[in-house]
Amino acid sequence: MSATTTSPESNQVSAPSPVELNPDDFRRSLLGSTLQSVLAVLAALLLGGLLIAATDETVRESAGYFFARPGDTLTAMWDAASSAYVAMFHGAVYNPDGSGLTGKLYPLTETLTVATPLILAGLGVALAFRTGLFNIGAQGQILIGATLAGYVGFAWQLPVGLHLLVVIVAGALGGAIWGGVVGLIKARTGAHEVILTIMLNYIAINLVSWLLTLSTFQREGSSNPISPPIAETAMFPKLLGDSFRLHWGFVVAVVATVAVAWLLNRSTIGFELRAVGANPRAARTAGISVTKGFVVVMLIAGMLAGLAGTAQIAGTEHSLTVGIAASFGFDAITVALLGRSKPWGTFFAGILYGAFRAGGVTMQTATGTNIDIVLVVQSLIVLFVALPPLLKLKSRRKEVAA
Amino acid sequence: MSTTTPAPESSNAPQEELSTAAANRTVGVRTFRPAIGLAILALVALILFALNAADGSVEFRLSDSGDAIQLPNLSVPVTAYGWVVTVALAALAVFAAVRARSLPRWALILAGFFFVTGFLVWIVGTAQTPSISVTALLAGSVALATPLIFGSLGGLLCERSGVVNIAIEAQLLFGAFSAAVAATVANNVWVGLLAAVIGSMLVSLVLAIFSIKYRVNQVIVGVVLNVLVSGLTGFIFATVLQPNAADFNSPARLPHITIPVLSEIPVIGPVFFDQSIIGYIMYVTVAIVWYALYRTRWGLRTRAVGEHPKAADTLGVSVNALRVRNVLMGGAVAGLGGAFYTLVSVSAFTRDMTSGAGYIALAALIFGRWNPVGALLASLLFGFASNLESILSFLGTSVPSQFLAMLPYIVTILAVAGLVGASRGPAASGEPYVKE
Incomplete structure (x- = not known):
């Protein structure tokens, strides 16, 4: 993944030379990469299951007499891990105990709801990756986007339709400012974007928590750090009726995925951005402005993260708090990595992580398994997905030997 | 990786327009x-x-x-x-x-x-009461800066040999976790200190295997490691440590050493000569790292590998072996910083207790221009800022505490933007080395 998307030097090493690349090989490698992703997910789930089993109370008790009756321990281990994962599945995809079709399908819509900000912010991170930039700053961009969208949502009174549109634009603008600053400073001074984005994350969270101490941002007669709820006209309408939380923000995420896919693969800007990411020196020689590319991509990346913030405030939360971004900005990085920085890859990775998150909540209440296991599984997936350079290198070495 | 080091062409663009730049290059860029x-x-x-x-x-x-x-x-x-x-x-x-x-x-x-x-x-x-104790201000700053200093020194050992270490946060957190568990189980703080070092080195080992051996992008591995360690320690904390705190999560504290006579010196005494053993180890570590980096054969090789691995390789330095060793050493140093959390400041592990200190340590490393003394001073400055914030909220000031909290980050941005002097990392940092 890193080899194909973000790191030109290692790309030259691990990718087969262009001469070898015929359509057959390409199809095989695509299949291989999908297979690798599936294997990575399975391996991560397996390790996560072992961790759940190892920390389970019943397992530890039966392990006390492991050599007398090893079967007990193994059964307990299987029970602990499988019940946790079954609960997770029930919370993320299909709940057989739910009342009616609504109750049975509710988990699936919940997964899509949680996936919405993950997809949007993940697209921003992925786009920056493709240009060779590490956008660790989605968290701050979501926060600022949500803040601006939220302010427009609760402070302005506008007609139906127009209000939501203005809120969306405000959210995108907020994120674009916060991301664009990074691109601008990097382009002007050469400062490393990893540091800039990390620092801007902290500045954003402090800025928002300061804003929430102002009376403009607080509810009337209250000094709690929570904004008034946004107006009805500023909210995303529900997509499938009021019994589900799923809102039109998900449609925005789908549209954004299509747009980013078009931008990257079909537009001139996208070509230039990819050129900058693949080889900045060659891009410069070809007359592409690398610095302009940095600014443009960070503006768009920030915009996408800002839309994720909009989805949060106009879709699910409706009031601004410091925790509005949850950890979506950081999860977005792993989403983009799992999606190999490709728009549709990011889309499906976002849905997978949305499922983990939605299911994790159910799992924690149903079986008492701590939700942090989701973080472990998610990060293990990315680590395993990142291993292909090893496989490719081995096959290459064999070729050389032969 | 191409983006780690800013392209010199772009960073110096405004000066090159002066057209004298080329002539001046030998004596320094205007x-x-x-x-x-x-x-x-x-x-x-x-x-x-x-x-x-x-x-x-x-x-x-x-x-x-x-x-x-x-x-x-x-x-x-x-x-x-x-x-x-x-x-x-x-x-x-x-x-x-x-x-x-x-x-x-x-x-x-x-x-x-x-x-x-x-x-x-x-x-x-x-402030409402404009009176402040200098001793409390400085002593608190040093205490808050201690994990940052270890973290940035650990990062420095990696980066000077060309491996970007975003995983300082993971190393501190896992160090703190290992120290708490080992010190409680073994009922011995020194075992805890050792465990912090080993635990943090384990994180380093994963970083080394993935980024040096398999050449996975170093920033990616670092980011993922941070999530992994946060999830892993959080999960074990909730399922094992919290229900059985007495068995797993109540480490004793490291001894506090007060040096007689010296600690009586006003201001300086309480700040430097009245602290935990980790505090003393910290000063020694800074001195050792500085000396080793600039005065020994190992240091020369490390810097060479960080700047121009091919040249170092040509002269017979085993680039990747040196990098692996340095990354492991960096982990050991960062682990001491992790131990500070559970064996000195609070005597129990809590979820995500390092709360982003690893990222601040990274900022301190860059602000300190990849130099041990610079990293020390930058960490002290950050520690000073956060201590000042808590003291001022106690004294009652009209300036919102959030702006005080923001200050170190704004200063770091100004620093990396080169406004206070050029900030340039090791040239080969972030680039995996492949022997041809």
């Missing part, structure tokens, strides 16, 4: 960036410290009532000192503009001193 940076600082000083200063003066208590040696309190008139700082910074800006290249170290230290003290006087002036 740059007005330090002058601009200092001018901005002088402007901030003028607007805040001089024109918006509180009336009256600020009292700095140099000794507390229990001290053996009593010093008189230092009283500083707020407005007058604000003007002093403004004039001094403006003079330095003019000096930098005339010189038109990177500032010498003494000028930087002078500028830093004036700005920090000017800020301190101004901000304490806004």
